[in-house]
Amino acid sequence: MSIFEMLFKTEKQMAKRKSTNLVKVKNQVSFLERYLRGTNKTLSIAQAQANYGIEKLTARISELRAAGLNVKTITNTSGNTAYKISARDLNGSRAKMFN
Numbered sequence: 001m002s003i004f005e006m007l008f009k010t011e012k013q014m015a016k017r018k019s020t021n022l023v024k025v026k027n028q029v030s031f032l033e034r035y036l037r038g039t040n041k042t043l044s045i046a047q048a049q050a051n052y053g054i055e056k057l058t059a060r061i062s063e064l065r066a067a068g069l070n071v072k073t074i075t076n077t078s079g080n081t082a083y084k085i086s087a088r089d090l091n092g093s094r095a096k097m098f099n
Contacts, residue, residue, distance in 0.1 A: 028060050030098035038087030044080045
Protein backbone atom coordinates (compact mmCIF):
# COMPACT_ATOMS: atom_id res chain seq x y z
CA MET A 1 0.00 0.00 0.00
CA SER A 2 1.43 3.36 -0.99
CA ILE A 3 1.62 6.42 1.24
CA PHE A 4 -1.05 8.13 -0.85
CA GLU A 5 -3.45 5.23 -0.34
CA MET A 6 -2.81 5.24 3.43
CA LEU A 7 -3.38 9.00 3.66
CA PHE A 8 -6.56 8.75 1.62
CA LYS A 9 -7.80 5.92 3.82
CA THR A 10 -7.19 7.87 7.06
CA GLU A 11 -8.93 10.97 5.64
CA LYS A 12 -11.89 8.81 4.71
CA GLN A 13 -12.01 7.35 8.24
CA MET A 14 -11.81 10.83 9.79
CA ALA A 15 -14.69 12.04 7.62
CA LYS A 16 -16.70 9.02 8.71
CA ARG A 17 -16.04 9.78 12.40
CA LYS A 18 -17.16 13.40 12.05
CA SER A 19 -20.55 12.32 10.77
CA THR A 20 -21.26 10.31 13.93
CA ASN A 21 -21.58 13.55 15.93
CA LEU A 22 -24.75 14.39 14.03
CA VAL A 23 -26.86 11.94 16.00
CA LYS A 24 -29.94 13.64 17.38
CA VAL A 25 -29.97 13.88 21.16
CA LYS A 26 -33.08 12.17 22.52
CA ASN A 27 -33.67 14.03 25.79
CA GLN A 28 -32.46 17.46 24.82
CA VAL A 29 -33.16 19.29 28.09
CA SER A 30 -31.24 16.79 30.23
CA PHE A 31 -28.40 16.76 27.69
CA LEU A 32 -28.18 20.56 27.78
CA GLU A 33 -28.13 20.56 31.57
CA ARG A 34 -25.30 18.02 31.68
CA TYR A 35 -23.38 19.69 28.85
CA LEU A 36 -23.65 23.33 29.98
CA ARG A 37 -24.33 23.44 33.72
CA GLY A 38 -21.24 24.46 35.67
CA THR A 39 -18.81 23.60 32.87
CA ASN A 40 -18.24 27.16 31.61
CA LYS A 41 -19.03 25.90 28.08
CA THR A 42 -21.20 27.87 25.68
CA LEU A 43 -23.49 26.64 22.94
CA SER A 44 -24.84 28.63 20.02
CA ILE A 45 -27.86 27.78 17.90
CA ALA A 46 -25.68 26.83 14.92
CA GLN A 47 -23.50 24.53 17.06
CA ALA A 48 -26.55 22.85 18.60
CA GLN A 49 -28.04 22.15 15.17
CA ALA A 50 -24.83 20.97 13.53
CA ASN A 51 -23.38 18.85 16.33
CA TYR A 52 -26.35 17.55 18.29
CA GLY A 53 -29.43 17.88 16.05
CA ILE A 54 -31.18 20.31 18.42
CA GLU A 55 -33.39 22.37 16.11
CA LYS A 56 -35.08 24.69 18.63
CA LEU A 57 -32.40 25.61 21.12
CA THR A 58 -34.21 28.74 22.28
CA ALA A 59 -37.26 26.67 23.26
CA ARG A 60 -35.08 24.24 25.24
CA ILE A 61 -33.33 27.17 26.96
CA SER A 62 -36.74 28.60 27.89
CA GLU A 63 -37.63 25.26 29.49
CA LEU A 64 -34.40 25.33 31.50
CA ARG A 65 -35.11 28.87 32.67
CA ALA A 66 -38.67 27.92 33.63
CA ALA A 67 -37.26 25.06 35.71
CA GLY A 68 -35.17 27.55 37.68
CA LEU A 69 -31.72 27.27 36.15
CA ASN A 70 -29.56 30.37 35.89
CA VAL A 71 -29.03 30.64 32.11
CA LYS A 72 -26.85 33.44 30.77
CA THR A 73 -27.12 34.76 27.22
CA ILE A 74 -23.85 35.97 25.73
CA THR A 75 -22.48 36.92 22.33
CA ASN A 76 -19.66 34.66 21.14
CA THR A 77 -16.64 35.71 19.08
CA SER A 78 -18.50 35.29 15.77
CA GLY A 79 -21.26 37.61 16.93
CA ASN A 80 -23.87 34.87 17.42
CA THR A 81 -25.99 34.39 20.51
CA ALA A 82 -24.73 31.61 22.79
CA TYR A 83 -25.93 30.25 26.11
CA LYS A 84 -24.19 29.06 29.27
CA ILE A 85 -25.56 27.82 32.59
CA SER A 86 -24.07 28.49 36.02
CA ALA A 87 -23.51 25.62 38.44
CA ARG A 88 -26.12 26.89 40.90
CA ASP A 89 -29.79 27.36 40.11
CA LEU A 90 -31.86 30.38 41.18
CA ASN A 91 -32.37 28.88 44.67
CA GLY A 92 -28.64 28.24 45.15
CA SER A 93 -28.82 24.47 44.74
CA ARG A 94 -26.30 22.50 42.69
CA ALA A 95 -28.52 19.41 42.41
CA LYS A 96 -29.38 18.14 38.95
CA MET A 97 -32.97 18.78 37.89
CA PHE A 98 -33.16 16.61 34.80
CA ASN A 99 -31.70 13.12 34.87
